[in-house]
Amino acid sequence: MTWATIAAVAAVCVALRIAAPLLLAGRALPPGVERRLDGTIVPLLAALVAMQVLTTRGEPHVDARAAGVAAAAAVFLVRRSLVLALAVAAGVTAAVRLL
Amino acid sequence: MTTVTDQPRVIDGARLAAPFVAADFLDGIAFGVVAVGLGVGAVQATVMSATAFSGSAQFASLTVLGDNGSLLAILAAVTALNARYLVYGASVAGALSRNPFRRAAEAQMLTDASWALSLRGGRPNRAVLVGAGLVSFLTWTTGTAAGAAFGRVLDDTSALGLDAALPAFFLCLMLERVRSRRDAAAAGAGAALALVLAPFTPAGVPLLAVLAAAVVWRPA
Numbered sequence: 001m002t003w004a005t006i007a008a009v010a011a012v013c014v015a016l017r018i019a020a021p022l023l024l025a026g027r028a029l030p031p032g033v034e035r036r037l038d039g040t041i042v043p044l045l046a047a048l049v050a051m052q053v054l055t056t057r058g059e060p061h062v063d064a065r066a067a068g069v070a071a072a073a074a075v076f077l078v079r080r081s082l083v084l085a086l087a088v089a090a091g092v093t094a095a096v097r098l099l
Numbered sequence: 100m101t102t103v104t105d106q107p108r109v110i111d112g113a114r115l116a117a118p119f120v121a122a123d124f125l126d127g128i129a130f131g132v133v134a135v136g137l138g139v140g141a142v143q144a145t146v147m148s149a150t151a152f153s154g155s156a157q158f159a160s161l162t163v164l165g166d167n168g169s170l171l172a173i174l175a176a177v178t179a180l181n182a183r184y185l186v187y188g189a190s191v192a193g194a195l196s197r198n199p200f201r202r203a204a205e206a207q208m209l210t211d212a213s214w215a216l217s218l219r220g221g222r223p224n225r226a227v228l229v230g231a232g233l234v235s236f237l238t239w240t241t242g243t244a245a246g247a248a249f250g251r252v253l254d255d256t257s258a259l260g261l262d263a264a265l266p267a268f269f270l271c272l273m274l275e276r277v278r279s280r281r282d283a284a285a286a287g288a289g290a291a292l293a294l295v296l297a298p299f300t301p302a303g304v305p306l307l308a309v310l311a312a313a314v315v316w317r318p319a
Binding site: 073 | 151157173185193202257264270287309
């Protein structure tokens with residue numbers, strides 16, 4: 001990989017992060033736009049979870065992670081602790097892989 | 100600015116991000132190992148993590164590079180993968196500092212996780228964004244350096260199950276926000292759309308499609 005490629009990839013990543021904050025320059029978004037952006041949070045998080053747990057390199061693929069993540073969700077709904085939920089996710093996934 | 104005790108500080112953001120320090124570090128190691136294996140220099144890999152600071156974009160760059168793809172193909176993949184950061188940036192913009200350089204530096208700390216954590220209190224919080232982002236930045240970058248330098252030492256990290264931590268984290272943050280049947284339907288639709296598109300579209304497109312659909316579909 002050349003340094004030029006690294007610089008170009010970095011430039012794209014940085015630009016995508018800072019574009020909106022710099023262009024908006026402290027102005028608040030119109031309430032309608034803000035509500036629409038709020039509405040993207042739940043479906044986007046759901047899509048992130050689905051992609052990470054149920055696919056591998058774009059192909060459908062279910063493995064031990066699914067069990068770990070499901071167990072974590074159950075624990076979180078009862079105890080509301082992120083730390084505990086993440087520990088359960090890793091622990092159950094590792095345990096299922098040992099089977 | 101006056102300090103209010105119940106207002107989150109940078110350290111609180113860092114603490115919120117602490118549960119997946121290990122997972123981030125291992126991801127960084129994985130990137131370092133893969134990069135060096137493809138002939139990328141250790142310094143190059145580390146600089147990439149410190150500047151691009153995006154696992155998905157960096158792994159995609161390696162994949163395209165491995166397929167002898169052009170720079171244009173690499174940049175197209177990176178743009179598709181990270182276009183959602185435009186929206187993340189817009190949604191937290193109102194909470195960032197007034198100084199443009201500080202705004203840019205704070206926005207550079209955006210990750211999927213720091214963005215989601217910063218919105219936990221309802222309105223975006225700058226301190227949480229910066230704290231969580233910094234923790235992730237440090238672990239990702241040092242992980243990459245470690246992986247590039249002596250990655251072969253760690254053979255199979257999947258036995259630890261840490262690769263389940265990040266999706267579990269996103270799922271928990273999502274569960275906190277699902278308060279109505281309508282929210283649940285939005286979650287189900289988002290997951291379904293991404294899964295349907297995944298086999299047929301380049302990486303990054305499913306998430307973009309979900310984002311676009313959610314913006315259009317939600318009545319204002």
